[in-house]
Amino acid sequence: FGLSEDEIQMLLKNDIKRVIKEASNFPFYNKLNDVRKIAILSMLFNLGLTRFNKFVKFKRAVHAGSYAVAAEEMRDSLYYRQLPHRVEKLAVWMDSGNMVS
Secondary structure, eight states: OOOOHHHHHHHHHHHHHHHHHHHHTSTTGGGSOHHHHHHHHHHHHHHHHHHHTTOHHHHHHHHHTOHHHHHHHHHSSHHHHHSHHHHHHHHHHHHHSSOOO
């Protein structure tokens, strides 16, 4: 039993559409380059909107274009302490605007 591959793909596509819609509601989102958008989408996908919204200083920094500050806010979080490798990669992407590792 369980879900078929088609059902899994449909659920994933719906989740991705939801996360993109949520991200698009933030005034800073459409001004970001693709790498920073991916970082935001990843955070929203993994955290959910409610927990993402608790990143007040992070969102303020992104809105101001202060990407190094935004990256530091990511590092100064429970999210980072729980998933340091994943969040460090996202923080580097946010800071640099490039997919460097």
